[in-house]
Amino acid sequence: xxxxxxxxxxxxxxxxxxxxxxxxxxxxxxxxxxxxxxxxxxxxxxxxxxxxxxxxxxxxxxxxxxxxxxxxxxxxxxxxxxxxxxxxxxxxxxxxxxxxxxxxxxxxxxxxxxxxxxxxxxxxxxxxxxxxxxxxxxxxxxxxxxxxxxxxxxxxxxxxxxxxxxxxxxxxxxxxxxxxxxxxxxxxxxxxxxxxxxxxxxxxxxxxxxxxxxxxxxxxxxxxxxxxxxxxxxxxxxxxxxxxxxxxxxxxxxxxxxxxxxxxxxxxxxxxxxxxxxxxxxxxxxxxxxxxxxxxxxxxxxxxxxxxxxxxxxxxxxxxxxxxxxxxxxxxxxxxxxxxxxxxxxxxxxxxxxxxxxxxxxxxxxxxxxxxxxxxxxxxxxxxxxxxxxxxxxxxxxxxxxxxxxxxxxxxxxxxxxxxxxxxxxxxxxxxxxxxxxxxxxxxxxxxxxxxxxxxxx
Numbered sequence: 001x002x003x004x005x006x007x008x009x010x011x012x013x014x015x016x017x018x019x020x021x022x023x024x025x026x027x028x029x030x031x032x033x034x035x036x037x038x039x040x041x042x043x044x045x046x047x048x049x050x051x052x053x054x055x056x057x058x059x060x061x062x063x064x065x066x067x068x069x070x071x072x073x074x075x076x077x078x079x080x081x082x083x084x085x086x087x088x089x090x091x092x093x094x095x096x097x098x099x100x101x102x103x104x105x106x107x108x109x110x111x112x113x114x115x116x117x118x119x120x121x122x123x124x125x126x127x128x129x130x131x132x133x134x135x136x137x138x139x140x141x142x143x144x145x146x147x148x149x150x151x152x153x154x155x156x157x158x159x160x161x162x163x164x165x166x167x168x169x170x171x172x173x174x175x176x177x178x179x180x181x182x183x184x185x186x187x188x189x190x191x192x193x194x195x196x197x198x199x200x201x202x203x204x205x206x207x208x209x210x211x212x213x214x215x216x217x218x219x220x221x222x223x224x225x226x227x228x229x230x231x232x233x234x235x236x237x238x239x240x241x242x243x244x245x246x247x248x249x250x251x252x253x254x255x256x257x258x259x260x261x262x263x264x265x266x267x268x269x270x271x272x273x274x275x276x277x278x279x280x281x282x283x284x285x286x287x288x289x290x291x292x293x294x295x296x297x298x299x300x301x302x303x304x305x306x307x308x309x310x311x312x313x314x315x316x317x318x319x320x321x322x323x324x325x326x327x328x329x330x331x332x333x334x335x336x337x338x339x340x341x342x343x344x345x346x347x348x349x350x351x352x353x354x355x356x357x358x359x360x361x362x363x364x365x366x367x368x369x370x371x372x373x374x375x376x377x378x379x380x381x382x383x384x385x386x387x388x389x390x391x392x393x394x395x396x397x398x399x400x401x402x403x404x405x406x407x408x409x410x411x412x413x414x415x416x417x418x419x420x421x422x423x424x425x426x427x428x429x430x431x432x433x434x435x436x437x438x439x440x441x442x443x444x445x446x447x448x449x450x451x452x453x454x455x456x457x458x
Contacts, residue, residue, distance in 0.1 A: 044077035053322025076112035091137035099143035122152030129156035138167020142402035148179020164194035178210035190440035192216035207233035233258035241265040264288035304328040313339040320453040344430040346453035355379040368402035418457035
């Protein structure tokens with residue numbers, strides 16, 4: 001390829017990248033990403049005494065937030081935040097978009113990296129807290145790399161802090177690196193407080209050794225947490241306690257050794273579906289309270305762990321849970337969940353496929369599940385071990401039928417999809433649950449006869 005053709009191709013690729021990101025909601029240099037107050041422009045080459053136009057931008061995001069009520073567009077570069085007067089505080093419906101070229105003509109966050117770093121020294125505030133960004137309004141943050149502080153000793157570190165908004169904050173398409181310092185008691189990538197609805201989508205959240213990835217510990221919600229990748233964590237990758245509305249946790253990839261992959265302490269309903277959970281989590285999904293829907297998830301367990309720990313009247317359907325044959329590992333453990341429904345699940349290679357914690361934990365329905373490679377297929381009443389599938393289907397208290405014990409021949413390299421070697425009793429052995437949902441983990445339409453597990457096989 002000659003030099004002129006190569007230059008032409010580069011120009012075309014940059015143009016296409018600009019179009020893609022503009023169409024995804026990030027705006028353009030002139031149109032912006034929305035907001036009623038017009039655009040304010042920020043660049044490392046700017047000056048905070050400037051008017052904040054594209055040709056005469058501001059230098060800091062703080063200066064833009066002090067005057068904007070609309071959309072703030074930020075070019076590539078590194079920007080700092082610090083607790084106190086130098087905090088970045090979003091309110092009044094501000095929208096903050098990163099990833100612009102130096103002249104604001106192109107938006108491509110993957111190419112024009114825009115970084116916000118909290119530089120707070122926690123040694124000066126050992127019993128306080130810090131955040132790179134504070135949100136207290138229905139704002140948008142899109143297209144940034146956001147770093148929590150790693151300086152000093154002690155304190156509570158929230159990379160993004162959301163409190164008491166009157167609208168719905170949206171945090172999309174960012175790389176969020178959770179801050180942590182020596183001796184810090186609490187570190188959270190995204191901390192949500194008060195009665196705050198929230199939308200989070202398309203983020204990569206690197207929790208590392210911090211305690212929480214996404215956490216809302218007080219009655220809050222509803223939440224939409226979708227299509228995020230969460231790496232690491234000590235306590236929970238996602239932990240929520242919505243007090244009202246119906247929250248959705250969908251299509252997230254969790255690579256974690258945290259205590260909980262997803263921990264739902266819901267007093268209302270939550271749908272947990274199509275997530276992939278990997279690593280040495282103690283609990284893949286821990287459900288406590290409410291009437292949650294848990295479906296189409298794939299959970300790969302390592303060591304003595306629980307796939308789904310259920311303390312609620314959940315509807316648990318079409319999940320795939322695979323262990324590594326470790327002792328004291330459980331596919332699903334039910335505790336005080338008398339009305340739980342368990343259908344079409346694949347559970348393999350754990351020491352106990354299904355375990356009732358006590359006599360008050362009988363599922364209301366237990367049908368068409370595949371239990372394989374477990375020394376105990378079903379632990380009844382917390383004490384009676386059943387190791388034959390005929391014994392499982394003969395359970396009297398539970399409506400139990402159609403359960404099988406067969407090697408599903410799952411494709412571990414392809415998120416535990418069914419394969420050409422999967423037996424027909426698995427690929428066509430599921431109940432038709434189309435009155436409740438119609439798609440599999442990949443969004444493909446489920447067809448009759450249904451497959452067991454997270455993926456439909458046709």
